[in-house]
Amino acid sequence: MLRFLSGAAARRPVLTIVLWTAVLVAGFAAGANLFSRLTSEVGGVPGSESAVVQERLDAANPEPDSITAVIDGASAQALGDAMTRVRALDGVASASDPVLSSRTPEVVLISVVVSEEAAEPAAEILRNVPATGVVVSGGPLTMADYNDQAQQDVQRAEMISLPVVLVLLLVVFGSLLAAGLPLLVAVVGIGANFGLLYVFSLVTDVSVYAVQVTTMLSMGLAVDYALLLVSRFREERAVDPDVPGAVLRASVTAGRTVLFTGLTVAVALAGLTVFPDPFLRSMGLAASGVVLVNMLAAVTLLPAMLRLWGHRITPAAATGGSVFGRIAARVQRRPMLTLLGTAAVLVVLALPVAGLTIATGDARSLPAASATRELDEALKRDFPLLAGPGPLLVVSGTPDRIAAVPGIARVAYRDGVVSAYPAERASSAQTQEAVRTLRDQGFQVAGEAARLADYRTMLGERGPIAAVLVAVGTLALLFAFTGSILLPVKAVLTNMLSIAASLGVVVWVFQEGHLAWLLGSERLDDTNLTVPVLVAAIAFGLSVDYEMFLLSRVRERHLAGDAPDVAVASGLQQTGRIITSAGLLLVVVFAGFLTGGFAPIKQIGLGLVLAVALDATVVRLLLVPATMTLLGRWNWWAPRPLRRLHGRIGGAFTEPVVA
Numbered sequence: 001m002l003r004f005l006s007g008a009a010a011r012r013p014v015l016t017i018v019l020w021t022a023v024l025v026a027g028f029a030a031g032a033n034l035f036s037r038l039t040s041e042v043g044g045v046p047g048s049e050s051a052v053v054q055e056r057l058d059a060a061n062p063e064p065d066s067i068t069a070v071i072d073g074a075s076a077q078a079l080g081d082a083m084t085r086v087r088a089l090d091g092v093a094s095a096s097d098p099v100l101s102s103r104t105p106e107v108v109l110i111s112v113v114v115s116e117e118a119a120e121p122a123a124e125i126l127r128n129v130p131a132t133g134v135v136v137s138g139g140p141l142t143m144a145d146y147n148d149q150a151q152q153d154v155q156r157a158e159m160i161s162l163p164v165v166l167v168l169l170l171v172v173f174g175s176l177l178a179a180g181l182p183l184l185v186a187v188v189g190i191g192a193n194f195g196l197l198y199v200f201s202l203v204t205d206v207s208v209y210a211v212q213v214t215t216m217l218s219m220g221l222a223v224d225y226a227l228l229l230v231s232r233f234r235e236e237r238a239v240d241p242d243v244p245g246a247v248l249r250a251s252v253t254a255g256r257t258v259l260f261t262g263l264t265v266a267v268a269l270a271g272l273t274v275f276p277d278p279f280l281r282s283m284g285l286a287a288s289g290v291v292l293v294n295m296l297a298a299v300t301l302l303p304a305m306l307r308l309w310g311h312r313i314t315p316a317a318a319t320g321g322s323v324f325g326r327i328a329a330r331v332q333r334r335p336m337l338t339l340l341g342t343a344a345v346l347v348v349l350a351l352p353v354a355g356l357t358i359a360t361g362d363a364r365s366l367p368a369a370s371a372t373r374e375l376d377e378a379l380k381r382d383f384p385l386l387a388g389p390g391p392l393l394v395v396s397g398t399p400d401r402i403a404a405v406p407g408i409a410r411v412a413y414r415d416g417v418v419s420a421y422p423a424e425r426a427s428s429a430q431t432q433e434a435v436r437t438l439r440d441q442g443f444q445v446a447g448e449a450a451r452l453a454d455y456r457t458m459l460g461e462r463g464p465i466a467a468v469l470v471a472v473g474t475l476a477l478l479f480a481f482t483g484s485i486l487l488p489v490k491a492v493l494t495n496m497l498s499i500a501a502s503l504g505v506v507v508w509v510f511q512e513g514h515l516a517w518l519l520g521s522e523r524l525d526d527t528n529l530t531v532p533v534l535v536a537a538i539a540f541g542l543s544v545d546y547e548m549f550l551l552s553r554v555r556e557r558h559l560a561g562d563a564p565d566v567a568v569a570s571g572l573q574q575t576g577r578i579i580t581s582a583g584l585l586l587v588v589v590f591a592g593f594l595t596g597g598f599a600p601i602k603q604i605g606l607g608l609v610l611a612v613a614l615d616a617t618v619v620r621l622l623l624v625p626a627t628m629t630l631l632g633r634w635n636w637w638a639p640r641p642l643r644r645l646h647g648r649i650g651g652a653f654t655e656p657v658v659a
Contacts, residue, residue, distance in 0.1 A: 002259060006251030006303045010244065013304035020301045024191035031194030035147050037201040038208045042279045043360045043529050048454035049439070053395060053446035061415060064093060065139040067119055069110045070378040071098075073132030079108065082129045089125075091118025101382035106132075109383055116140045137375040145372045150208040153596030154215055158190070161592035165223060165585055172581050173230065178313045181305055182226030188301060189222035189294040190215055196289045200282055207279045209530060210286055212593055212601045216608070217538060218290045220589040221265065224545070224582050225258045225298035231578060233306055234316035243310040247303050255299045261548050262295035264477055265541030271470040272537055275462050277455070280533060287538070324576030324621070328569040331625045338626040342618050349501035349614075352508040358459075359427035359452060359526035367520075367597040389426050390448040391419035392435065397443050407434035426452050427526045455529060463533070470537070474544055481548070482555060483646040485638045490627055495543040498619050499536050502610035506531065510603050519606065521599055528600035535604055539611035542586065546620045549575050549582070554628070564632045572625050583616025 009016040045051055071079070079098050086095050091114055098108035112122050119140040126136050137145065162183065169179030193214050200206050232254035236246035269291065272284025306313075331338050363376035379387035388409075394402055397418040403411045407430040409423040420438075422431040426449035435453045438445050471492055478488035506527065508514050513523025554571030562570065590612065593605035628635050638646065 002255050002299065003248070003252050006255055006299050007248055009300040010247050010251070010303040010307040013307045016300055016304035017308075020188050020297065023195070024188050027191035027193065027195030030198035031191070034194055034198045034201060034206075034211070035151055035208075037198070037206065038147055038150065038211065039143075039205045042207055042209070042277075043451055043455050044277060044279070045451070045454045045458045046276055046278070048451075048458070049444060050446045050450035050454045053393065053444045053450075057393060057395070057417065057446060064113045065116060065119065066111055066113045067123055067136060067141055068138040068375060068379075069112070069123075069126040069134065069136040070107060070375060070382060071110065071126070071129055071131050071134050072107045074108070074129050074134075078130050079110075082125055083110070085125050086112055086122050089114075089118050089121055091115035092122055095122075099383075102384075103382050107378075107382045109379075109386070114139070120144075135371055135374040135378050137371040142372045145366060145370050146208045149366060149370065149597045150211050153212050153593065153598060153601060156595055157212070157216070157592035158219075160595055161219065161589050162186075164588045164592075165219075168581075168585055168588060169223075169227070172227070173234070173313075175313055177309060178230055178234070181230055181302060181309075182223045184305065185226040185294070185297050185302055186219045186222035188297050189218040189290070192293045192297070193218040193290050196293065197286055200286050200289075204282050205278050206282055206286070209279075209598070209600060209604075210283055212596065212598070213283065213534060213538075213604060214287050214290050216590055216593050216605070217287055218294055220542075220586045221262070221291060221294045222297065223585050223589065225262070225294060226302055227582055227585065228254045228257060228549075228578065229298060229302050230306070230313070231316070233310060234313060237310070237313070238315035238317075241315065244307060247306045247310060250306075251299060251303050255303075257548060257552060258295055258298050260477070260481065261545040262291050264474060264544040264548070265538075266291045267473040267477065268470050268537050268541030268544070271466040272533065274466040274469065275533070276458060279530065283534065284537070291541075325569065325573040327576065327621055328572040328625060331572075331622055332565055332569060332629045335626040335629040338622050339630065342623045342626070343497065345618065346497045346501040346614070346623075350497070350504040352504040352512065353500055355511070356503070356507050356532065357427050357511065357526050358456065358529040358532065359425070360448065361524070361526070361528045361600060364522065364524055365528070365599040370597070389422045389424065389431065391421045392438065392445050392447040392449055394418040394420055394438060395444045395446075397438075401441075402438065402443070405434050405437050407431050407437075422449060425525065432456075452529070459529075459533070466533075470540065474540075478544070478547075478551075479638075479642070479646065482551060482636070483638055483643065484636050485642065486631060487551065487628075487635055490624075490631075491544060491547045494619050494623055494627070495540055495547070495615070497623075498543060498614045499539045499611055501614055502539065502607045503532055503535060505610050506535070506603050506607045509606065510599065519594055519602055521602060524599060528603055530600060531603045531607060535607035535611065539608055539615070542608075542612060543615045543619070546579050546583070546615055547624070549579050550620055550624060558636060564635060565629055568625050568628045572621065576621060579616050579620050583612050583620075586612045586616075 083095055086092055093113040095112040096110055098110055101107035114122050123136040123141055127134050166179055166183055169182055173179050197206055229250055233246055233250040236249045266288045269284050269287040272280045275281055363373045366373045395417060399411045399413045399418050402418050402420050407422055408420045410421050412419045422434060424430050431449045432453055435445055435450050475488040478491055509516050510521060510524050511527045516522050550571055553574045554567050557567035557570045587609050590605050590608040593601050
């Protein structure tokens with residue numbers, strides 16, 4: 001199948017390139033309409049108590065869109081003129097009289113109930129009020145802030161990452177053409193990514209975060225896969241300079257690695273579809289689709305380009321791989337010490353995960369210069385009662401009884417619904433206990449803290465199911481490739497350790513606030529609820545990629561009859577450079593998103609940077625060779641029934657896959 005697919009693309013290179021160019025153009029054309037369809041809503045659990053109660057409340061008494069302005073130092077005349085103009089706009093349902101701040105009479109608050117179309121015209125009138133300071137946001141304006149930030153982050157990340165990746169590829173290949181081909185595949189992957197997201201937005205909600213995450217993933221995987229294939233093509237040309245033959249051999253060897261690793265990433269991301277949260281589910285579907293598109297582009301578009309221009313790419317020079325050979329020798333001299341030392345480092349890095357708390361986040365997720373962030377800070381300063389945690393909405397409750405619940409600071413009653421304002425933030429233990437107490441007393445509760453409680457429950461229930469499905473799928477795929485029981489188990493365990501270490505650092509930096517200023521952030525007290533699941537899913541898939549790069553060479557030498565320690569040393573020496581290069585390129589891609597404005601995207605970016613860096617160095621160059629050296633011939637052990645099963649189903653993987 002692979003030979004046919006890549007061969008057909010190489011035989012008709014111009015047609016293949018034209019078809020992928022059409023995909024690129026269509027994707028970016030669809031992307032022009034994508035951002036207006038995105039949503040900033042995350043953390044919902046359809047069918048949960050908080051969701052059902054909120055739907056009932058919205059149906060009975062829909063909450064209209066509104067914008068809020070905090071104005072400092074304006075005259076009464078200027079305020080009056082502005083309010084007259086605002087109230088005269090089509091789409092403005094009502095506008096409150098100015099409310100004085102309890103801190104100073106110079107600061108007033110104005111709330112305007114508007115349609116989505118009237119939000120910006122009303123805001124523009126208020127922004128132009130002669131005053132010392134004016135900040136306007138809320139409702140549609142807040143949504144626009146998130147959408148605009150999403151576009152800016154994507155553009156900034158691409159502008160930073162692509163030139164650096166090109167320089168690194170030039171260093172790796174020593175040729176502008178060879179370095180440029182992976183970037184061309186990456187651009188096509190990004191364009192297709194926008195098209196896929198637009199299609200998904202037609203049938204389900206797509207989050208603003210999905211653009212950054214899937215673009216990040218698309219660029220990284222496209223470069224990674226193309227790096228493998230171009231490297232293999234250069235190796236094949238060193239043996240036989242015939243370009244068509246080298247293209248075909250590279251496609252059926254390194255191309256098989258691309259297919260297998262792409263499948264493992266898709267399996268890991270498909271685990272997100274287990275969660276009922278529309279955000280996670282759509283992320284799983286969209287990201288899996290992105291993986292498949294990049295995989296297909298690598299095994300069709302790249303062979304076509306190599307067929308046309310491969311004669312201009314110099315064959316690979318013979319290298320001894322002495323650096324990685326020395327690393328292998330040192331690891332194998334003291335495998336137990338290496339195992340214990342690297343495991344201890346990873347465990348120490350993972351310790352902050354014990355204090356992980358998740359929340360939906362607040363305006364601090366946006367840059368300080370955004371209007372939404374400025375309004376939040378103005379409310380905290382001048383109207384603290386309006387800036388506290390959102391209320392718990394209790395249906396048909398008794399205000400006095402609800403006010404007596406520990407953790408509730410004050411209550412308000414309107415139209416049969418009690419708004420119970422918690423004393424602490426929604427994610428705090430006290431507020432979460434208040435939610436449980438109210439529900440235990442028979443009340444139906446909605447609101448931010450209730451949604452968070454339901455989300456945590458959902459993660460606790462569905463998280464283990466997703467983890468088991470991903471682990472089983474990965475174990476099955478690795479067994480089909482290796483015929484071993486212990487190697488797949490070892491791969492899953494070491495991957496989990498590196499993921500825990502990366503999440504531990506994310507918690508330490510963003511949640512606890514250590515060195516957060518280096519990334520343009522601050523202590524956020526919580527970790528965004530999307531981060532742990534997404535980082536774990538993406539990093540797990542990428543970690544299995546590197547496992548496969550190493551195991552493919554080790555297995556090749558094992559099948560050739562090398563002793564276990566010789567096979568491990570040879571595998572590390574042969575794949576060390578490609579693993580390190582691929583890891584460095586992915587680190588650069590993910591690091592580009594640390595420059596963005598969204599704190600959750602910074603958290604995901606840092607988590608993936610650390611996961612890839614740790615996996616490509618500490619885990620793959622030290623921990624895995626040490627464990628494989630200690631296991632010796634047990635690396636390839638399997639019970640006799642499973643060996644027979646592997647003999648029947650593993651035919652597709654019996655030919656060594658060379659990275």
